[in-house]
Amino acid sequence: MEKGTYTFSKKELFKSLTKNIEEKYSVTVHLANIKGKRWSFIAGNDVKNGLYNFKKFKINNDLGIIIFKWDKLKEGQRDGIIAKYKDSLDDSDFSIPLNVDKIIDFLESKDTKSLFDRADRIRRKYFSNQVHIRAIIEFSNYCKKDCLYCGLRKSNKKLYRYRFTFDEIYNIAKQINSFGYKTIVLQSGEDDYYNTDKLCKLISRIKKDTDCAITLSIGEKTFDEYKKLKEAGVDRYLLKFETSDQNLFKKLKPDSNYENRLECVEILRELDYQVGSGNIIGLPGQTKRILAQDILLMENMDLDMIGMGPFIPHGNTPFKKEKAGTLDLSLKTLAITRILNKIVHIPATTALASIDLHGRQKGLEAGANVIMPNLTPSKYREYYEIYPNKVYIDKTPSQCRKDIEKMIIKTGRIISKDYGHSLKLKI
Ligand code: SAH
Ligand code: SF4
Numbered sequence: 001m002e003k004g005t006y007t008f009s010k011k012e013l014f015k016s017l018t019k020n021i022e023e024k025y026s027v028t029v030h031l032a033n034i035k036g037k038r039w040s041f042i043a044g045n046d047v048k049n050g051l052y053n054f055k056k057f058k059i060n061n062d063l064g065i066i067i068f069k070w071d072k073l074k075e076g077q078r079d080g081i082i083a084k085y086k087d088s089l090d091d092s093d094f095s096i097p098l099n100v101d102k103i104i105d106f107l108e109s110k111d112t113k114s115l116f117d118r119a120d121r122i123r124r125k126y127f128s129n130q131v132h133i134r135a136i137i138e139f140s141n142y143c144k145k146d147c148l149y150c151g152l153r154k155s156n157k158k159l160y161r162y163r164f165t166f167d168e169i170y171n172i173a174k175q176i177n178s179f180g181y182k183t184i185v186l187q188s189g190e191d192d193y194y195n196t197d198k199l200c201k202l203i204s205r206i207k208k209d210t211d212c213a214i215t216l217s218i219g220e221k222t223f224d225e226y227k228k229l230k231e232a233g234v235d236r237y238l239l240k241f242e243t244s245d246q247n248l249f250k251k252l253k254p255d256s257n258y259e260n261r262l263e264c265v266e267i268l269r270e271l272d273y274q275v276g277s278g279n280i281i282g283l284p285g286q287t288k289r290i291l292a293q294d295i296l297l298m299e300n301m302d303l304d305m306i307g308m309g310p311f312i313p314h315g316n317t318p319f320k321k322e323k324a325g326t327l328d329l330s331l332k333t334l335a336i337t338r339i340l341n342k343i344v345h346i347p348a349t350t351a352l353a354s355i356d357l358h359g360r361q362k363g364l365e366a367g368a369n370v371i372m373p374n375l376t377p378s379k380y381r382e383y384y385e386i387y388p389n390k391v392y393i394d395k396t397p398s399q400c401r402k403d404i405e406k407m408i409i410k411t412g413r414i415i416s417k418d419y420g421h422s423l424k425l426k427i
Pocket of ligand 2: 146
């Protein structure tokens with residue numbers, strides 16, 4: 001499949017959908033290609049009788065369905081059937097190659113509703129109304145790196161630094177599992193205090209005593225380190241490439257190397273981790289073209305999870321006077337990414353919630369299917385200041401959970417009870 005192209009066999013989709021509908025309702029449905037006023041046959045079973053009892057429906061400018069024996073359908077069934085065909089077959093905007101220019105058009109478009117609706121339909125098709133919840137523990141805010149955008153950067157001398165002991169992490173993990181969470185995300189700055197062998201022991205202990213999937217997000221490591229951690233039981237790893245533009249990357253992450261970061265993601269895949277990567281939206285120096293390239297790179301990487309959030313300036317970084325990424329651009333990026341990555345887990349991130357009171361909810365409505373509540377104990381949470389104004393800083397973990405549950409129910413969804421592993425494992 002050509003990368004950056006949203007394609008699937010419409011004929012196959014049509015056939016599988018039609019089989020059920022024809023059996024259930026005793027109608028016959030044809031798929032047609034529309035050119036001007038002409039509708040030409042693409043697929044469908046022979047019409048035995050009722051040839052003149054039909055109705056035509058446009059799916060988009062090129063495609064239509066014709067339903068024969070239309071009168072057999074009750075009033076209440078008709079809209080539902082047409083909606084099903086539209087949901088499955090209407091990919092008109094994306095049936096052309098989605099190159100950088102086309103993505104820029106979408107990023108600049110004013111018609112956000114149809115973009116978000118389309119992303120939401122795709123999300124619903126693959127994830128139904130299930131929202132996966134991943135609990136984050138930010139166990140250390142020490143970092144040896146100096147990323148220009150991040151409040152944990154080593155040059156930020158004003159930050160109070162903390163790190164949890166291994167026992168503390170273990171106890172919190174157990175507690176989180178007892179709350180019903182099925183995924184624990186352990187995140188930190190790049191902190192060598194936690195050497196790999198000790199981390200492996202901790203991971204094995206957590207895996208043995210809890211019923212949880214474990215995700216790590218602790219930065220760049222070597223092949224051997226990633227291998228040991230996988231063998232100890234880590235299921236998933238998040239390592240964002242942050243920006244696909246090599247020059248910008250060099251400026252923003254002076255002590256990292258672009259190729260190495262992408263190589264780390266490759267290694268993680270090779271080691272059979274479920275892998276998440278992604279970018280920051282609205283970084284200083286990021287153009288729409290770079291953002292569009294980020295979106296194409298995310299698709300090319302064939303990821304299990306994609307994390308994207310708006311840039312938020314931090315007062316103790318060189319970017320303190322820069323503008324934050326906007327909600328509009330973040331939601332559009334999210335929606336396009338969902339359209340291009342149908343079965344990937346995409347969170348409505350904390351950063352999104354930090355720039356807009358209803359950011360998480362809006363994210364869920366524009367293609368996201370995951371929420372990652374912060375379960376770092378309250379007394380440390382304010383010091384894990386990657387960016388300021390993180391939401392829920394003043395709330396206890398159980399308050400956070402209740403608020404998030406309420407919000408999820410408000411969007412008509414339910415909290416998934418399973419681990420939320422990659423759907424790609426099932427294919
Ligand atoms: N140290 C690890 C994990 C912790 S940082 C790593 O860098 O991979 C987690 C994420 O926070 C980063 O991937 C980055 O995308 C995000 N981040 C850092 N500073 C940010 C800021 N100012 N605004 C928005 N996101 C930021
Ligand atoms: Fe450290 Fe990660 Fe922040 Fe960079 S983004 S300074 S590696 S915590």
